[in-house]
Amino acid sequence: MPGEPQDDCLFCKIVAGQIPATIVRETDTTVAFRDINPQAPTHILVIPKVHYENAAALAAEAPQAAADVLRETQVIADEEKLEAYRTVFNTGAGVGQTVWHAHAHILGGRGMQWPPG
Ligand code: 5GP
Numbered sequence: 062m063p064g065e066p067q068d069d070c071l072f073c074k075i076v077a078g079q080i081p082a083t084i085v086r087e088t089d090t091t092v093a094f095r096d097i098n099p100q101a102p103t104h105i106l107v108i109p110k111v112h113y114e115n116a117a118a119l120a121a122e123a124p125q126a127a128a129d130v131l132r133e134t135q136v137i138a139d140e141e142k143l144e145a146y147r148t149v150f151n152t153g154a155g156v157g158q159t160v161w162h163a164h165a166h167i168l169g170g171r172g173m174q175w176p177p178g
């Protein structure tokens with residue numbers, strides 16, 4: 062069922078507490094935790110508790126949860142005292158998506174190039 066936890070999903074297991082993570086914030090609908098392989102001094106993932114394979118599917122099927130994820134990125138950036146930060150949703154293996162549970166990356170604490178590589 063769309064939105065239901067998936068047995069083979071790493072992030073569903075983090076939501077369920079079956080895999081440990083360094084959780085920085087949790088709400089009724091979202092969990093935020095530090096990326097295991099940080100690409101910047103601050104690198105936090107914000108995920109919806111419901112399972113959708115990418116941000117577009119989340120926005121289409123569970124728009125409130127999508128809005129909650131986006132709102133959390135700002136709350137966390139404020140808590141982490143990030144003056145500037147980048148929010149990234151990778152969609153598709155061709156741009157580096159490796160976990161098929163929608164997630165926002167919050168990256169900050171260093172300068173960054175534009176356009177991204
Ligand atoms: P993607 O490449 O799909 O956009 O992002 C997946 C992210 O999940 C990667 O940045 C990767 O480092 C992170 N990641 C993968 N496995 C784990 C894990 O077990 N724990 C945590 N905290 N992050 C993970």
Ligand code: ZN
Nearest residue numbers: 070073112162
């Ligand atoms: Zn999942």
